[in-house]
Every structure is written in C-alpha cells, then in structure tokens.
Amino acid sequence: MTAHGHVAISCIDLRKQFVLRHTRSLKEALVWLVKGRKGDLSKKFLALKDVSLEVKQGETVALMGLNGSGKSTLLKLISGVLQPDGGTVRTRGRVAGLIEVGAGFHHDLSGRDNVYLNGAILGMSEKQIDEKFDSIVEFSEIGEFIDTEVKFYSSGMYLRLAFSIAVHTDPEVFLIDEILAVGDEPFQRKCIAKIKELSGMGKTLFVVSHDLDLVATVCERGVLLEHGEIVMDGDVHEVVGELRRRSTVQ
Amino acid sequence: MASQVDQLVKPGSGRGLLDVYGDRFLLKLLVRKEIKVRYRGSVLGLMWSYVKPLVQFLIYFVALGIFLNLQRGTPNYAIYLFSGIVLVNFFTESLSNATRSIVDNRDLIRKIYLPRELFPVATVWVSAVHFLPQLLVLVGACLIVGWTPSVLQLAAVVLIFLMVAVLGTGLGLLFGAVNVYFRDSENIVEMIVMVVTWASPVLYLWTMVQEAMGQWFWIYQLNPMTVAVEVFHWAFWEPTLKADQLVADATPPGLLTLWLPVATLITLAVLFVGQLTFRRLAVHFAQEL
Ligand SMILES: Nc1ncnc2c1ncn2[C@@H]1O[C@H](COP(=O)(O)OP(=O)(O)O)[C@@H](O)[C@H]1O
Ligand SMILES: [Mg+2]
Numbered sequence: 001m002t003a004h005g006h007v008a009i010s011c012i013d014l015r016k017q018f019v020l021r022h023t024r025s026l027k028e029a030l031v032w033l034v035k036g037r038k039g040d041l042s043k044k045f046l047a048l049k050d051v052s053l054e055v056k057q058g059e060t061v062a063l064m065g066l067n068g069s070g071k072s073t074l075l076k077l078i079s080g081v082l083q084p085d086g087g088t089v090r091t092r093g094r095v096a097g098l099i100e101v102g103a104g105f106h107h108d109l110s111g112r113d114n115v116y117l118n119g120a121i122l123g124m125s126e127k128q129i130d131e132k133f134d135s136i137v138e139f140s141e142i143g144e145f146i147d148t149e150v151k152f153y154s155s156g157m158y159l160r161l162a163f164s165i166a167v168h169t170d171p172e173v174f175l176i177d178e179i180l181a182v183g184d185e186p187f188q189r190k191c192i193a194k195i196k197e198l199s200g201m202g203k204t205l206f207v208v209s210h211d212l213d214l215v216a217t218v219c220e221r222g223v224l225l226e227h228g229e230i231v232m233d234g235d236v237h238e239v240v241g242e243l244r245r246r247s248t249v250q
Numbered sequence: 251m252a253s254q255v256d257q258l259v260k261p262g263s264g265r266g267l268l269d270v271y272g273d274r275f276l277l278k279l280l281v282r283k284e285i286k287v288r289y290r291g292s293v294l295g296l297m298w299s300y301v302k303p304l305v306q307f308l309i310y311f312v313a314l315g316i317f318l319n320l321q322r323g324t325p326n327y328a329i330y331l332f333s334g335i336v337l338v339n340f341f342t343e344s345l346s347n348a349t350r351s352i353v354d355n356r357d358l359i360r361k362i363y364l365p366r367e368l369f370p371v372a373t374v375w376v377s378a379v380h381f382l383p384q385l386l387v388l389v390g391a392c393l394i395v396g397w398t399p400s401v402l403q404l405a406a407v408v409l410i411f412l413m414v415a416v417l418g419t420g421l422g423l424l425f426g427a428v429n430v431y432f433r434d435s436e437n438i439v440e441m442i443v444m445v446v447t448w449a450s451p452v453l454y455l456w457t458m459v460q461e462a463m464g465q466w467f468w469i470y471q472l473n474p475m476t477v478a479v480e481v482f483h484w485a486f487w488e489p490t491l492k493a494d495q496l497v498a499d500a501t502p503p504g505l506l507t508l509w510l511p512v513a514t515l516i517t518l519a520v521l522f523v524g525q526l527t528f529r530r531l532a533v534h535f536a537q538e539l
Contacts, residue, residue, distance in 0.1 A: 007258065010258060018537060019537075021538070025432065025433070025434065026432045026434040027434075029432070076361075076536065077261075078261060079261060079262070079362070079363055080260075080261030080262025080263070080363035081262065081359075081360065081361060081362065081363045081536045082262075082536050082537055083262055083533045083534070088260065089260065089261065090258035090259060090260055090261075091258065091259060091261050092257065092258050092259070095261060097361070097362060097363075103357060103358055103360075103361035103362055104357075104358050104361075104362060106283060106287065108286070108287050108290050109283060109286065109287070113283070113286070116279055117279050117280075117283055120273075120275055120276040120279050121276060121358070121362055121364060122362070125275060126275050
C-alpha cells in the first residue's frame with residue numbers, strides 16, 4: 001500500500017566507535033587521572049566506517065557479512081538503541097526491532113503478562129494489544145499455556161510467542177536480526193510466510209541472517225558489510241554469490 | 251503519531267521525562283511487573299511493606315523511646331517517630347532502587363530503544379505503592395490518639411509526598427546514570443541511605459541539633475529531607491497533641507514560610523541536574539552496559 005519511492009531508512013556517513021573500557025571502578029579511574037593519564041584506560045574500535053545507505057519504503061534488504069562485520073551495530077543504530085558517533089541516521093514511520101526476540105520477556109511472568117509488557121515495549125497501545133491478543137496467541141500456537149510462566153516454556157514456544165508479538169506490532173519498518181533460523185521446521189516456514197506477507201503488504205524489511213538461501217528467498221536486495229564498510233550493494237543473489245566466494249577463498 | 255509517519259526522524263532521540271508521560275501504559279505495566287516479581291513466591295506478599303517498617307519502628311521505639319527515654323520529653327513520641335520513618339523509607343527505597351534500575355534492566359536497554367527514564371520513574375512508583383499502606387497505618391495511629399489536622403496540614407502532606415518523590419527521582423536519575431559507568435555509585439547511595447535517617451530529625455528533636463550547631467543550624471535545614479520530615483511532624487504529630495502537651499517549639503521557625511520553599515527549590519534543582527546528567531549519559535547506555 002505504501003508505494004516504493006519514499007525513503008524509509010536513510011543512513012549518511014554513519015560512523016560508530018566503541019570504547020573498550022578496561023575499568024568500571026572509580027578508584028582506578030581516579031588513580032589514572034592523578035598519575036597524569038598515563039597509559040590507556042580504554043581502547044577505541046571503529047565498528048562502522050562511513051556507512052551510507054538508503055532503503056525505500058517496501059524494499060526488502062538482506063544485510064550480510066561475516067561475524068563482527070557490524071551488522072547488529074547497524075541495526076541498533078537504525079532502531080535508536082545506539083547513537084552514531086558521526087553521520088546521521090533517519091527513519092520514517094514506526095520501526096520495530098526484532099534485534100533479539102524475547103528481549104523484554106520476564107521469566108517470572110505468565111505468557112499473558114508478557115504479551116502485554118512486550119507489546120507495550122514494542123510500542124503498542126493498550127487498545128491495540130487487547131484487540132490483537134487472540135490473534136497473537138493463535139499465531140504463536142501457545143494455546144492454554146498462555147497463563148503459564150514463560151520460564152516453563154520450551155525455547156521454541158518462547159520464540160514463537162515473542163515472534164508473534166513482534167509481527168503484530170504492525171510497524172512500517174521491520175529490523176530482523178538472526179532470528180529466522182530458530183524454532184522448528186513448521187514454525188520457521190510459518191514465520192517466513194508471515195514475513196513474505198508483510199513485505200507483500202508493503203512493509204520495509206531489513207534482515208540479518210546467516211541462512212543465505214533463506215534471505216535470498218525473502219529479500220530482493222543484498223548489502224554486504226565487511227569490517228564495518230559496505231563492500232557490495234545490489235541484487236540479493238549476486239551478493240549471496242559474492243559472500244559465498246569470499247568465504248571459500250578465506 | 252501521524253506526523254511520525256510523514257517525515258524522517260532521528261531514531262532514539264527522546265524528550266526525557268516528558269516521554270515517560272506519553273508512555274503511561276508501559277510505565278503502569280513496568281510498575282505492575284516489578285511488584286509481581288518482587289513478591290513472587292512470598293506468602294505475605296505486599297504485607298511485607300507493613301511488616302518491615304513496623305519492626306523498624308519497634309526497634310527505634312524500644313531503644314530510643316524507652317531505653318534512652320526520649321518519650322518522656324516528647325509526648326506521642328511513637329507518632330513522631332513513625333511519621334519520620336515512613337517518609338525516610340519512601341525516599342531511601344526510591345533512591346536505592348532507582349540507582350540500580352538502569353543496570354538491572356540492561357537486557358532491555360541494550361536491545362530496544364525506550365525512553366530510559368521509564369526505569370527510575372517506575373521504581374519510584376513502586377516505592378510509592380509501598381509507601382501508601384504505611385501512610386494509612388500512620389493515619390490510623392494518629393486518629394486513635396485524636397488527630398485533628400487542618401486543611402493546610404493535609405495539603406502539606408500531599409506536597410511533601412510529591413517533593414520526596416521528585417527528590418528520589420532526581421537523585422535516582424543522577425546515580426542510576428552514573429552507575430552504568432561506575433558501579434561505585436551504588437555504594438555512594440548506600441551511604442546516603444545510611445546517613446539520611448540520622449541527618450533528619452526522625453529519631454531525635456530538631457532542637458537538639460540547634461543547641462549543638464548554634465548559628466550553623468541553617469546548614470542542617472538545607473537538607474530537603476530534613477524539611478520534609480519536619481513538615482510531616484507538623485502535619486501528623488503536632489495535631490495529635492492535647493492542649494497541655496503542646497510544645498512551643500514543635501517545628502523550627504520559618505518552616506513553612508522559608509524552609510519549605512527553599513527545600514522545594516533545591517528539590518527541583520536536583521531533578522534538573524539529574525535529568526540533565528541522565529540525558530547526557532543515556533546516549534551511550536546501550537553500549538556501556
Ligand atoms: N557494546 C559494544 N562495546 C564494544 N564493542 C562492541 C559492542 N558491540 C559490538 N562491538 C564490536 O563491534 C563489532 C561489530 O559487532 P556486531 O555489529 O555485533 O557484528 P555482527 O552482528 O555483524 O556479527 C564486533 O567486533 C564487536 O565486538
Ligand atoms: Mg550480530
């Protein structure tokens with residue numbers, strides 16, 4: 001329904017630097033100050049270097065790269081969890097991060113309580129959750145366990161409920177980080193079907209996954225990240241091919 | 251919401267405490283979760299928030315009221331004592347839980363963007379939920395011994411409740427944010443908590459401090475908690491005194507006209523500094539936790 005054309009995510013010269021701090025103690029920090037700041041209390045590390053990227057509304061983008069290449073960092077910058085040290089990132093519409101499914105779940109609360117808490121954390125209003133509650137439970141296939149504390153859930157149930165809440169938040173932009181490859185076979189198929197349905201509805205998807213075959217079926221465009229830099233941006237099959245080539249060369 | 255759809259916005263740039271107001275539903279759920287989780291598997295549940303202050307009260311009453319015989323010079327010493335204890339408990343619980351709130355919620359803060367002020371504010375609400383039953387006990391005790399407060403005194407109670415909540419929030423924001431970087435923050439707060447019961451006239455009388463400090467007494471009065479406790483004495487304890495028990499110097503001179511406004515200003519300043527520090531440090535919470 002939203003036409004291709006409007007920019008959904010705009011990253012311009014994004015730079016993110018992490019400080020690997022060696023101390024959490026005030027005493028050590030003070031000693032360091034008194035001693036004339038000798039030595040390094042911290043080491044700096046550039047996780048993203050001048051990343052520029054534009055994603056249009058309705059596009060489905062797979063973000064690929066080896067471990068530590070900065071994929072999660074980029075997603076966190078887009079969701080607002082992290083703030084850039086340089087450049088700007090801007091988004092249009094509500095962004096829901098499936099950065100890690102089940103973040104915000106509380107083990108000692110029932111499934112029902114967690115649906116409300118997690119729904120609210122992901123930006124839903126009370127009315128929206130009330131309306132979608134049954135649909136959330138149905139999709140998750142949790143059934144009567146909805147009033148059981150989630151610590152008694154199997155990891156599959158846990159994931160299904162979390163995923164179900166997330167897809168019901170109805171955002172404009174979906175950020176998905178490494179969660180598609182979990183859960184059992186049938187539910188995974190269901191998730192993928194749901195994600196395809198979302199993209200069919202014109203939602204913007206930004207997916208990180210190690211399952212290259214999977215992203216190739218879900219996404220149209222691929223972006224390859226290497227050591228915090230975009231090295232390739234194009235058709236998903238080409239990017240997957242390139243990543244495969246690079247992996248075998250190493 | 252509509253405007254958000256229409257334009258490009260920078261993610262993760264909030265308006266601090268104002269955003270918490272917009273997220274009242276989530277705040278409510280966080281407060282409820284906190285209370286549910288805290289008393290999970292406990293038989294007495296929320297009753298514990300009565301038991302603890304009562305035990306505390308008994309200890310002080312026996313040790314100070316009876317052994318040190320403070321109750322002789324202070325009529326209705328039990329009321330005097332309890333009104334101070336509940337207020338100080340509210341403050342210390344707010345502050346220590348708010349200080350830990352950011353680190354405790356690190357899993358969430360690292361993964362999802364939320365107005366981070368939600369967490370300290372939620373803990374202050376939880377403390378308020380614990381405080382209100384205690385306040386009822388206090389009111390009950392006051393009524394038994396013949397409490398006849400004026401409207402002004404009742405209004406003062408509400409004002410002091412708000413003031414202490416704001417003070418706890420302000421200091422909680424400050425120490426909670428610093429705690430992300432230096433866990434020493436928790437120890438500093440533990441010290442404040444220890445000191446605050448004794449740095450306000452909870453157990454003893456303000457006149458004793460004046461005798462000891464003389465012309466420097468005003469320094470003692472700069473502590474907003476001191477003023478808060480004194481106003482509580484004025485509102486709860488003084489109206490329970492009979493005509494022949496009335497003490498001339500129940501409250502320090504200028505308590506309402508000078509010290510209450512001063513304490514309110516200091517409290518607002520603390521909130522301002524707390525929010526300012528929090529906002530500056532919050533930018534890097536997710537990566538430092
Ligand atoms: N909070 C952090 N503090 C320090 N270093 C970090 C932090 N988060 C990520 N990094 C580092 O940044 C690099 C990129 O991480 P990440 O974005 O998680 O990679 P990916 O998701 O592509 O595997 C890694 O080397 C990681 O160690
Ligand atoms: Mg990652």
